[in-house]
Amino acid sequence: MTNTKHTLIALVEDKPGVLNRIASLFRRRAFNIQSLAVGSSEHPGLSRMTTVVVGDSAQVEQVRKQLEKLINVVKVSDITEENMVTRELALIKVKASASTRSEIMQIVDIFRANIVDVAPGSLTVEVTGDEDKVNSLLGLLRDFDVKEVSRTGRIALTRGSGS
């Protein structure tokens, strides 16, 4: 079986230590996670967590079932095969001089990204999109010397009105 990226969405109780339990499970079972993003959900007291796990489908199913065994984890779905919206947000601080600033701004425009901070020697760019878009922009900005990058990791929801 081939290793692919799987997107798992979990509803987890918003209690102290829950993230530790989840991280501990990934470590202990030697599951390979690429990103993990967590924040409030529409249910009070529950957070929604998006995890990108790399593995074959049997391994990922094992991850899903082990996660579901955690008492504080309410539900886990592998939505990889479903129609889904995925987004990631990145902040990129790039070196910018008088001579490069306008070129950077043009690239940022093309990606429909925003400049959120301007300093004498740098620009900070905010970009939202799927990982490919973020990676492409980052690749182009590398030519101008990227100083710092902060990425949220993937968040995802299935498309349509169902939940």
Next chain:
Amino acid sequence: MKKTGAQILCESLIKEGVEVIYGIIGGAVLPIYDTLPQYPQLRHILVRHEQGAAHAADGYARVTHKAGVCIATSGPGATNLVTGIACAYMDSAPMVAITGQVARPFIGKDAFQEIDITGITIPIVKHNYLVTDVAELAKTVKEAFHIAQTGRPGPVLIDIPRDVQQEQTDFVYPDKIDLPGYKIVSRGHPAQIKKAAKLINEAEQPVIIAGRGIIISQAYDEFKEFAEKAQLPVAHTLLGLGSFPGNHILDLGMLGMHGTGCANMAVQNADLLIAIGMRFDDRATGNTGEFAPNARVIHIDIDPAEIGKNIPTEIPVVGDIKSVLTALNEVIERREHVDWLSQIEQWRYEYPSLEIRQSDELLPQYIVHRIYEATQGDALVVTGVGQNQMWAARYFVYTKPNSIISGGGLGPMGFELPAAMGVKIGCPEKMVWCVAGDGGFQMTIQELATITQENIAVKIAIMNNGYLGMVRQWQELFYGRRYVDTKLWNPDFVKIAEAYDIPGIKVKRREEVIPAIQKAMDYPGAFLIDFLIEPEENIYPIVPPGESLARFFEPSKPEVLGGQF
């Protein structure tokens, strides 16, 4: 009326039907212990090391099917519980472990005897709690027992800061539990049961692998009916021994690394495996790539995460075994499997499982089998880990339900003595034999004091070979007989027992075995027999690590013990 956290804890334990707790007092649990005399219905067993408390609670839990309760103070008390909690986790034994914690203002300050026990135990508990508000305590205890005892059982730890034990609130024990993330599938899916029945009805060479799940579910009758109706031969995991009568014509004994030749041959040649309440541990399967190469697999277990974890499964049935087997018994056909069962009889004849070699030395297989005969199988056998465990598993015939208690998954040496205490306290009317190794016995030998103080009548049989025997056997077979650090100098165990006010006897020769066993059984209290066995006796057959189950080997052994079943 307001009650303290300590009182709330004790009253909640009583509400949960707790009768016995195993523990050691210490600074961070003083308020709890100070309250104990108000609740004489809670019997406290003062152990001598917290590991003993956890193993005793585990042993108690396995024979009573109720959560065993252990208690320890913060810091070292809590860390000493860890081995016992891990053992209960690996073998799915229900346990509630209570630890004291430093008072809330000191948490995170590296206070004296402060340790993050909830953090430490995350990978070895079903769930754990740090109670930071006394108002949460009763609800927490209620949840802890529910989680520990239902579904796939396991240990739950509750860490209670000392000031929470002293704080007061109104005590209301909740009736309901609200755990949105805790779901148990109890009934198997009808479609899966139908598919499983079809496979069973069509199989020509079926084998059951029976695990501890059958015992946990107490599905002995349903299981026997299942095996008999379709004439399905039964191989056991170590912890599945005692789920089916060991003297039954369909019983093959244990499979795996030290399994019987017959069980391993049957599994390797099966066209259908029906795995029930077991988890395909590597000691049971050998090399998974070569495991049962021609078999389709039905896996019945209450834990969905066990399905497909180690072995690909064609038909999973997730549910409580008792309920699944009841449903299956209605839809499977009566079968006879004449050819397959006669092939199995052939293997049974070729690889007799109760055979021991000719020797003038005192052989452990002989001793274990004589204990079986003397007790007529009506005893609870608690084993250590290593050769003694395998001899106990192989040469005692487990004809009665749930009659072997062993630390199978974790394999903690030193399990035997404290676990035997818990087993005896849980089943006071039963004869309890603790089969120990001389290495493991010294790891928890301090519990002899508990045994005397609490008058716990366990019979202790030490298989004393002067070695860490299983490791020595591996050194002999796989490390060129280089016995590095496996030779033990031992104290005189009979004198040690005497110092603890426990009578004992040393046995060096074969003819002394039966009288010594009888003497131990006749004595009303605890009794120790130090069997000085052949130092380099091995447990056979053995499947070398990483090899296929079909590759078991043993040197020839002419003498057959006790006839065949």
